[in-house]
Amino acid sequence: xxxxxxxxxxxxxxxxxxxxxxxxxxxxxxxxxxxxxxxxxxxxxxxxxxxxxxxxxxxxxxxxxxxxxxxxxxxxxxxxxxxxxxxxxxxxxxxxxxxxxxxxxxxxxxxxxxxxxxxxxxxxxxxxxxxxxxxxxxxxxxxxxxxxxxxxxxxxxxxxxxxxxxxxxxxxxxxxxxxxxxxxxxxxxxxxx
Numbered sequence: 236x237x238x239x240x241x242x243x244x245x246x247x248x249x250x251x252x253x254x255x256x257x258x259x260x261x262x263x264x265x266x267x268x269x270x271x272x273x274x275x276x277x278x279x280x281x282x283x284x285x286x287x288x289x290x291x292x293x294x295x296x297x298x299x300x301x302x303x304x305x306x307x308x309x310x311x312x313x314x315x316x317x318x319x320x321x322x323x324x325x326x327x328x329x330x331x332x333x334x335x336x337x338x339x340x341x342x343x344x345x346x347x348x349x350x351x352x353x354x355x356x357x358x359x360x361x362x363x364x365x366x367x368x369x370x371x372x373x374x375x376x377x378x379x380x381x382x383x384x385x386x387x388x389x390x391x392x393x394x395x396x397x398x399x400x401x402x403x404x405x406x407x408x409x410x411x412x413x414x415x416x417x418x419x420x421x422x423x424x425x426x427x428x
Contacts, residue, residue, distance in 0.1 A: 298331045298408035302378060305401075305415055307393075307425040310386065316421030317392040320384045321401060324364060325411060327373050334405040336361050336379055337371040342406050345383055349399040352390050359383045395419055 306322040327333065335342050338361060345356045364378040373379050383401060385393050393399060396419055403411040415427040 298328060298334050298405045299325045299373075299403060299411040300328050301411060301413060302326045305413060305427045307415075307417065307421075307427050309421045309423055309425065312420075312422055314395055314420050317386070317394050318417060318421065318425070319386040320382055321427075322380060322382050323401075323413065324378050324380045325373070325403065326378050327375055329375075332407060333372045333374045334408075335372050344404040345381070346402045346404065347383070347385065347389065347399065348402070349393065349397055354388055354390070356383050356385075356388050358388070393417060395421055 302324045304323070307318045308320050308322065309316045310319045311317060338359075341357065341359075345359050347354045347356055360382045362380045362382070364380050366376050366378070368374070368377070381403070395417055398414070398416045401413045401415075403413075417427070418425060
């Protein structure tokens with residue numbers, strides 16, 4: 236009988252609670268490290284997505300809006316008159332980014348288009364209207380009158396009953412697109428609504 240008891244006391248085939256606890260802790264630590272890696276990758280991915288969204292919004296959000304009508308001035312009146320220049324007022328959209336309208340470096344591009352030609356107008360000019368903080372950047376509350384000369388810049392003069400487009404393209408944001416049609420009879424000053 237002592238032999239049986241002696242054999243039972245030397246039998247070490249079971250796992251003790253301490254060994255089980257060590258194995259459980261190892262699994263928990265490995266799972267925590269794995270979860271941290273997954274969450275870090277997810278956070279990084281979310282941050283990259285957010286930056287891409289904000290960058291995209293910045294590119295498509297308009298920076299400028301037309302304030303009032305478009306005035307077309309002419310040299311000759313009547314049914315054979317030609318438009319010499321167009322004048323319109325722009326402002327910054329609510330919450331829009333400021334736009335630099337310096338006439339030295341001209342970072343803003345103004346383009347004219349009709350059915351027979353497409354021309355970039357380089358010699359446009361500005362005049363500040365109302366509130367003006369003495370820099371060349373159009374910001375909130377400021378109005379800017381743009382004069383775009385067409386005479387001498389176009390291959391074919393802008394005459395009667397002609398549909399045309401003026402595009403003002405700031406360096407960032409979407410362009411301001413102005414489409415109008417000249418009247419059947421041109422006066423010295425034409426309000427193209």
